[in-house]
Amino acid sequence: MSPAQATVRLRVPLVALLAALVAASAVLLGAGSAQAAGYRYWSFWEGNGKNWEYATQGPSLLRPDDGTVQGFRFAVSEDSGDADQPRRAPDFGAICADTPAKDGKKRVALVIDPGTTTDAPDGEKPPALRTVCAQVAPDASSAEALAVVAKPLRYDDSAMLCAISGYPKSGCGEQVSGDSGSAKPSDPAKTTDGPEKSDEGEGGGGGPSVGLLVGIGAVLLLGIAAVVQARRRR
Template identity: 45%
Template sequence: MIAKRLVLTLLTGLLLAGTVTTTAHAEDGYRFWGYYQYTGGQWAFAQKGSEAVVPADGSVEGWRFAVGGAKPRTPRAAGDFNAICGATPAETGKKRVALVIDSGTPADSASGATPPPASGTCVVTDLKATGAKILAAVKPVRIEKGLTCGIDGYPATGCGDQVKNISVPATDEPVKLEIGAPVGAAPAPSASPSPSADAQPAKGHKVGWAGGVLILLIAVGGYLTSRRRTKFLKQ
């Protein structure tokens, strides 16, 4: 009995030590773009493909490229709707959806290339727009066999490739999104330029000058007529 307790104690100690010191676990997985929705303050792996999801107004969509296994690798930035769409006015008959695109880390790349920075974009679109349409409105998408294989040219090749003996970090370091200009939003109304004070009188100046010339001609004509009469009376 004592020996059994000793073995259990040693095993428990080893398991606890492994839990504390191990930051990654090895398994077989895939290198792919994952599709997520941000709800309740956290990312959740989409239960349907982006073609079948119709996000509601105020939703947050997310895409993350990573090497993943049993545990999904979610976008490394929070899906803050106000930070992404807060400055974009709502429009009647349309919806605003915040889109987060996280291309992952160099370790997620097959070649170790540096991926584009994570971005956030507010998409203003029709109420029936799907997740796929929202993504395509922001970046070009490479589709192969019905799968989203590349976003904005990253990666250039490959699609859901299997990776043997992957090492997945227990946690990912959070990143700050680069917030881009909204897509599909109506242009802000520009104030029509009012005529300047200097431009208005130009026509009036011309009319005033012509009137002055006319008055001068009448005055000269009157003066000449008066002289003729005086000269005629003297004769």
């Protein structure tokens, strides 16, 4: 067999292997995106003057100072790292402009953002975003300030905030599957401002990552290509 014929014969399985690896990568990538899931819940935010920061304490624990801006956003998110922020700037001056200061009281500006229809539970329509200035006792918590202006509130057994002004009507931090968008019951929440991250991390699949599998395939291809090049030079 001539060197040219050997090279051709090697190229055929090489091309077939490359096609198989590409197809496998596509399947694995598709499976990874299909398994992605999030949680439907009210996230809690604090304004820093210009931007929003995810709150490190729940609204029942945090006791804001006078002049504070806080936000609540209902949406589906995997964890605090990708949670949607309230869609209104944390502007205390604008929100509390019509609420004069009063002795023995503090003012807390609230942005209550029920989110979009994409994140709404089946059969429900989110109410309009609104801003309100709560005037409460100096030692009042964020939850107490919210209760003054946005009743009825609903909490679960672990004190997680489930509904503001009756929205949503049911559910509390339920898991939403990424492939079909259907809700699945989640474990009881342990915090008051959103579900905790899984111990498994963002991947959470328990098997090898897509990047690892694709990397192994790339190494195999490089090895085969090296063999082909070596035989060409003979």
